Each structure stands twice: as C-alpha cells, then as structure tokens.
Amino acid sequence: MSTKNEQLFLQAKKHIPGGVNSPVRAFAGVGGTPIFMHKALGSKIYDTEDNAYIDYVGSWGPMILGHAHPKVIAAVKAAAEDGLSFGAPTPFETTVADTICALVPSVDMIRMTSSGTEATMSAIRLARGFTGRDNIVKFEGCYHGHSDSLLVKAGSAMLDIGEPTSKGVPADFAKHTLTLPYNNPQAIKDCFAKWGDAIACVIVEPIAGNMNMVIPTQDFHDTLRAQCTKAGAVLIFDEVMTGFRVGLGGAQEYFDIKPDLTCFGKIIGAGLPVGAFGGRRDIMQGIAPLGGVYQAGTLSGNPLAMRAGIAMFEDLTVAGFYGDLSSKVDSLMDGLQALADKYGISLRTNKLGGMFGLFFVQDGETDTPQDFDEVNACDMDKFNTFFHGMLERGIYLAPSAYEAGFMSSKHSDEDIRQTLHAAEAVFAQMQGDRQGK
Numbered sequence: 465m466s467t468k469n470e471q472l473f474l475q476a477k478k479h480i481p482g483g484v485n486s487p488v489r490a491f492a493g494v495g496g497t498p499i500f501m502h503k504a505l506g507s508k509i510y511d512t513e514d515n516a517y518i519d520y521v522g523s524w525g526p527m528i529l530g531h532a533h534p535k536v537i538a539a540v541k542a543a544a545e546d547g548l549s550f551g552a553p554t555p556f557e558t559t560v561a562d563t564i565c566a567l568v569p570s571v572d573m574i575r576m577t578s579s580g581t582e583a584t585m586s587a588i589r590l591a592r593g594f595t596g597r598d599n600i601v602k603f604e605g606c607y608h609g610h611s612d613s614l615l616v617k618a619g620s621a622m623l624d625i626g627e628p629t630s631k632g633v634p635a636d637f638a639k640h641t642l643t644l645p646y647n648n649p650q651a652i653k654d655c656f657a658k659w660g661d662a663i664a665c666v667i668v669e670p671i672a673g674n675m676n677m678v679i680p681t682q683d684f685h686d687t688l689r690a691q692c693t694k695a696g697a698v699l700i701f702d703e704v705m706t707g708f709r710v711g712l713g714g715a716q717e718y719f720d721i722k723p724d725l726t727c728f729g730k731i732i733g734a735g736l737p738v739g740a741f742g743g744r745r746d747i748m749q750g751i752a753p754l755g756g757v758y759q760a761g762t763l764s765g766n767p768l769a770m771r772a773g774i775a776m777f778e779d780l781t782v783a784g785f786y787g788d789l790s791s792k793v794d795s796l797m798d799g800l801q802a803l804a805d806k807y808g809i810s811l812r813t814n815k816l817g818g819m820f821g822l823f824f825v826q827d828g829e830t831d832t833p834q835d836f837d838e839v840n841a842c843d844m845d846k847f848n849t850f851f852h853g854m855l856e857r858g859i860y861l862a863p864s865a866y867e868a869g870f871m872s873s874k875h876s877d878e879d880i881r882q883t884l885h886a887a888e889a890v891f892a893q894m895q896g897d898r899q900g901k
C-alpha cells in the first residue's frame with residue numbers, strides 16, 4: 465500500500481487505540497494496513513489518494529442504494545437545514561415506525577435507538593422485564609453488538625453457564641447467558657428441557673451474517689419458535705443486518721416465522737447511526753413511559769437518520785427492487801463459482817437478496833458451512849490471499865473471513881465484470897502458487 469496510507473495509520477494510532485473506532489476495520493484478520501477512505505459514490509469507495517475500489521462492504525450493510533444516493537443526500541441536507549436534533553418528538557419518527565410496522569407484520573410497535581447494540585441490549589432487558597426471568601440463550605457465531613450479556617461463549621460443560629469472551633465482562637453477567645451451537649434443533653430441545661421455565665428470551669441472527677453467511681434450516685427456526693412458545697420465552701430475531709437486506713420482510717419473511725421481538729439497525733438509517741427494536745404490542749407496552757422497563761436515548765429517532773431512512777424506504781419499496789438486487793448477487797456468485805471451479809479453488813457460496821458469503825473450504829470439501837465450527841474449519845490463509853489479491857486490483861471486500869458481502873443497487877454489470885476479471889487473475893495466481901509448492 466501507499467506510503468501516504470501507512471502514514472495516516474501511524475498518525476491515527478497515536479490517539480486512537482489501534483488506529484480504528486471499531487476493531488474489524490484494523491485488518492487484524494487479514495494482515496496489512498487498513499485503507500483510509502475519504503469519499504464514496506454509488507458502487508465505489510475512494511481512498512485518500514482517490515484510488516477507486518468497487519465496494520462490497522457498503523459500510524457493513526447500510527449502503528443498499530449505493531453511496532451518496534442523491535435522494536438520501538438531499539433528504540439529509542434538507543433535514544440539517546431544519547436543525548440537527550430537538551430532544552422532542554418529530555413526525556419523521558412516526559413515519560419510520562409506520563413504515564416498518566407495515567413492512568414487517570410481526571412488528572406492532574417499535575422504538576428507535578442510535579445503534580444496533582442498543583437495540584439488542586434493550587430488547588433483552590424488555591424480554592427479562594416481561595417474563596420476570598434472567599437467563600438468555602444465544603448461538604455460537606452470532607453477533608448481537610457489544611453489550612455485556614452478549615459477549616459470552618459456551619462454558620466448558622455444554623448447556624451450562626457461559627464464560628465472558630471479553631475482559632471486563634463480570635462472570636456474574638455471563639452466568640445468565642447460555643450459548644448453543646447454531647443450526648442445531650436438538651441442542652435447542654435439550655436446552656429447553658433443562659432450563660425451559662428460566663429462559664427469558666432466545667436471541668438469534670435468523671440468517672447469520674457475522675460468521676461469514678450461514679443460512680440455517682427451516683427445522684432450526686421451527687424448533688426455536690415452538691420451544692419458545694411452549695416455555696413462554698421471548699423469541700428475538702436480530703435482523704440488524706438481514707432486515708431490508710435479504711428482502712423487504714427480512715429473514716422472518718423468508719422462513720415464515722413470527723418472532724416476538726425484532727431488532728433492526730444498519731439499513732434503516734441509510735448510513736446514519738441508528739437502531740430499533742419492535743414486536744408484539746403486549747411486550748412493547750412494557751417499555752417506559754408505558755411500562756416499567758427503562759430505555760431511553762438523547763439522540764434516538766434523530767431527524768437526520770429518520771429523514772434519510774424515509775427517503776431510502778421509498779426506493780426499497782419499489783416493485784422489483786429486491787429481484788434486481790438478487791440477480792446482481794446471482795451473477796457475481798455464479799461467476800465466482802465458475803472461475804473457482806476452473807482454477808481448482810475449493811469455493812462455496814451462500815446468498816439471499818443483497819447479501820452473500822464466500823467460503824474458501826478445505827480442498828476436497830464440497831459442503832457449504834452450516835455452523836460456527838464449520839466456518840472455523842475453512843482455509844483462512846486462502847481467504848487472506850484472495851482478499852489482498854482483490855484489494856490490489858481495486859475490489860474492496862470485508863477484511864475478514866467471518867464477514868458477509870453486500871451488494872448495492874448501484875453495482876453495474878460492468879462492476880461485476882471487473883470484479884470477476886480481478887478474481888480470475890487472483891484464482892490463477894492461487895492455483896500457480898499451489899502447483900509451485
């Protein structure tokens with residue numbers, strides 16, 4: 465990378481821990497120096513020397529209409545002219561709430577936050593308040609933001625109390641979090657048999673996008689819904705990533721499951737800081753000021769974020785939007801698979817709507833990973849080689865084998881052709897390296 469970029473990273477590291485404000489940006493998984501960006505337009509993002517990259521990160525999902533979409537920018541400019549924040553209710557919040565409740569039938573009422581982390585944290589507090597129970601269940605490989613109860617992994621004894629995955633999380637918090645293997649209906653049944661009437665809620669990424677992209681079975685979701693209903697536990701779908709990304713009704717529409725609560729974020733603010741959680745009216749009425757579960761936010765429902773979201777929803781709800789988006793993903797995935805096969809690279813892919821996953825599985829492996837252990841078993845060195853090869857050729861992928869990829873409506877056939885052209889060169893090199901060994 466350029467010396468200017470190295471210089472910027474050095475400067476950043478002086479007063480920002482690790483030089484970044486969110487760890488995955490640091491390229492720790494793939495090695496090398498993160499690229500400092502300074503602007504973006506449509507499908508492309510530009511580094512500080514104005515080198516263009518075709519962007520498949522899209523700010524980790526929000527930029528579904530492409531960067532700096534004229535309509536969204538105009539809405540934000542108009543909102544800014546009217547003042548940045550009031551700390552009082554605005555009609556824009558009602559419009560966003562009405563829109564989401566109309567598009568996602570399981571959501572009767574919704575509360576805005578400023579991040580996905582706040583949405584999941586508050587939804588869990590609400591579930592605990594509603595049920596009067598303390599224990600929560602989550603799944604290996606799912607990410608729900610960085611609140612204490614969620615930075616927990618399975619303890620050494622299966623089906624037992626969890627251990628913190630981060631320093632600073634008290635064991636007393638972790639002991640209320642049970643972590644199960646993803647996509648494993650039997651583990652859910654065993655857990656409910658043992659803990660059933662002590663479980664306040666189960667939180668799940670209905671399609672996992674934080675361990676690459678894993679699409680679970682219908683049986684997994686049917687079991688989860690049935691067990692939660694039977695035990696009186698609140699089923700929380702964390703659709704911060706999948707909401708309005710895999711389709712207009714989210715992953716819950718795809719699996720035809722009605723969760724009790726749903727968390728949103730990322731896309732709904734079109735790139736401004738936002739989150740939301742909503743669901744069953746009887747549960748949502750438990751939040752202050754209606755009920756006894758406290759939840760608040762000085763900048764929640766911020767008018768810039770709301771007006772950006774309103775502008776974006778106008779485009780998302782146009783007939784054919786998600787069909788077009790997924791056909792772009794199809795061309796990219798089909799093209800990559802054909803090239804990988806041609807060069808003898810063991811690649812598996814997953815996709816739904818505007819989201820995709822690329823797995824460099826071990827040679828001879830033909831299955832697509834189904835859970836966190838199988839994602840961990842992938843060839844991370846191969847991913848890293850692919851990532852850097854693509855980056856050198858102007859294609860910006862998430863700098864980690866544990867992240868999903870995102871398409872925008874602004875990615876053109878030419879962008880996809882260029883991406884495949886770059887991939888062919890990288891695959892050819894990877895094949896050559898292997899034969900050279």
Ligand SMILES: *Cc1c(COP(=O)(O)O)cnc(C)c1O
Pocket residue numbers: 578579580581582584607608609610669673674702703704705729730738739
């Ligand atoms: C990104 C993400 C979060 C956290 O959202 P932030 O806005 O980063 O706090 C929570 N859950 C899922 C599934 C996510 O992808």
